[in-house]
Amino acid sequence: MTLALLLIALVLLGSAAAAMLSRNLIHSALLLVGAWAGLAAFYLWAGAEFVAFAQVLVYVGAVSMVVLFAVLLTRQGATAAPVEFDSYKRMVGGLVTAGGVAGVLLGAILGTPLAISAHPAPAAISVKQLGLQLMGPHAAALLIVGVLLTVALLGAVIIAAIDRPEDPAP
Numbered sequence: 001m002t003l004a005l006l007l008i009a010l011v012l013l014g015s016a017a018a019a020m021l022s023r024n025l026i027h028s029a030l031l032l033v034g035a036w037a038g039l040a041a042f043y044l045w046a047g048a049e050f051v052a053f054a055q056v057l058v059y060v061g062a063v064s065m066v067v068l069f070a071v072l073l074t075r076q077g078a079t080a081a082p083v084e085f086d087s088y089k090r091m092v093g094g095l096v097t098a099g100g101v102a103g104v105l106l107g108a109i110l111g112t113p114l115a116i117s118a119h120p121a122p123a124a125i126s127v128k129q130l131g132l133q134l135m136g137p138h139a140a141a142l143l144i145v146g147v148l149l150t151v152a153l154l155g156a157v158i159i160a161a162i163d164r165p166e167d168p169a170p
Contacts, residue, residue, distance in 0.1 A: 008041045008042050019031035029071055036056075039055055040056045068158070073157060
């Protein structure tokens with residue numbers, strides 16, 4: 001394990017844990033940006049530059065802004081609600097579910113043979129070739145996804161907008 005990977009893992013896991021433990025929604029959203037940036041740094045370290053840049057554009061850029069807009073537009077009060085007993089039941093259920101998912105993933109990882117196969121490795125595709133495919137035959141799908149995300153963001157803004165009653169004139 002290199003020092004760079006260790007630092008990336010520390011930033012990623014630290015910011016994700018801090019986001020999970022924070023009671024302030026805005027702080028949690030900003031800490032998630034740090035976690036997503038750490039994941040992009042891991043992709044860069046692993047040599048997947050296109051995925052790293054897509055991670056930065058989609059999650060660090062777009063999704064984080066949508067989350068921040070949603071938090072700010074709902075205008076929740078600054079007071080934190082007390083943690084109720086039902087929340088602890090959900091926490092235990094979430095931990096049991098997370099443990100089950102981790103067990104399945106660990107079983108799949110440990111059960112995968114690591115022997116080198118006799119089949120040749122698939123040809124590596126460059127970032128330029130991937131970009132040409134996305135902007136060539138798949139450009140319509142990319143545009144449709146962009147329009148759907150824009151409509152969803154506008155719908156969220158309209159739903160979150162609060163109608164204020166007009167003051168009657170005296």
